[in-house]
Amino acid sequence: MGGYGDVQMIDENGLRMDGRKPGDVRPITIETGVVPVADGSCRMVWGTNEAIVAVYGPMEAHPRKIQRQDRAVIDVAYNMAPFSTTDRIRPGFNRRSREISKVTKDALESVVLLELYPRSKIRVSIEIISAEAGTRCVGLTAASVALADAGIPMTDMVVSVASGKVNDVVVCDLNKEEDNYGEADLPMGVLPNTGELVFLQMDGDLSPEEFKQAWDYNVDAAMQVHKLMVEALKGGANS
């Protein structure tokens, strides 16, 4: 984390730069069926993050070497569009995208009933169209909705939120400034029905008490976001 220290991001009333209280989540809208040629898809706008996810499959797994005789594999490609950030991102190979693709795949493979589709693959393409902060969380959450939209059986949908710490205050769902200048970042992937976790990363500096608070914020936020996901899949008002 940057830890620039003197950037003041919490005002005297305890409110954050975008007017949120420490435990508040940014506004979220979710839409399904946005990629008409895909088997399932989702567009999620979270603050000024925007992710579009398409799911294809289950389909034949190739190259053959990725095939598993007893189950399906999930092929996740997370990518940030060149115009998704303040400074243009050069397209092409990128270590950060590779890592995020991998941890997203690990999370999704933990919930999808892979044994139902031996020797096949399910392709999940995550495109970040606009990035604010927490794009890996938005990508993973939107991917869960897209998988559900594609009718792929899962034990639960993953809801991912990142909390952290700025100016020694633990805050939920970091925005761009808080992510850049804050002191800690704890993204988690929660299964709302059981409270179990399938995704966890962290960097920065948190005391045991702060860690507990950030953890609780994430779980609470995940429950709120889950409601919106279910609503969107049912064709609710905000979809």
Next chain:
Amino acid sequence: MSAPTVPNLLRAHLHDLAINNSRLDGRGQFEGREINLETGILPRAEGSAKVTMGNTIVLAGVKFQLMTPYPDRPNQGGLMCSCEVRPIAGRHWEAGPPSPESIELGRVVDRGIRESGCIDVDDLCIIPGEKAWQVILDLHAISDDGNLFDAFALAGIAALRSAIIPAEKFEVGEDSPLKVSKKPIMCSYHKVGGRFVYDASYKEELGGDERIHITLGDDDHVHSLQKGLKGIFTADEFAEIMEHAKQRCAELRELMN
């Protein structure tokens, strides 16, 4: 893109349809799908557009960078057009380094815009020999149901026309709109079932043969042509689609106003 398997049944069906002057979705030979154009839709881009043509959806985003002008052209900035078709756009697109198909797409769209002269590269110079703007147009496919070429070209020129030069961010003066003096428009034709059709869908592309892309500027000036894929066409066939392209480009130019 891996080499697609073309079902013979599809080819035969497309042939039968052509004989009856019909198409898979019931369109006429030169009838395009419904087009929807939105601009200013990407919060992080300096110019942007989204084009929907039937089930084909593309985004275009414009970003600016400061560059040192090339020594042989000290008074000029640059224009770059880059195209990525990532696996999100369809099951036939795969991850990995840019495929020849997506490189061709980007280059054909780039030529149409560049050669029309709609952007004056001399205007992009800030300090001769030292500082100039590089305009980067990124084309991004979301859903490919055929004819990405036309969708990209339309989104590209619309995004450029909506772009604001972020001079304040780079501390080189005041923000101002990017000057785009012309409206080059592309029309693409695919040989399907033995005759050319306008605005082919993915299935028509899959079961069709060669394709021809025509970019016309204001006053019907020709700015770029491209013949792609295996196939033979006659001068008469070309004359026919050129006539249609003139009319269609004029209609699409209106769409941008």
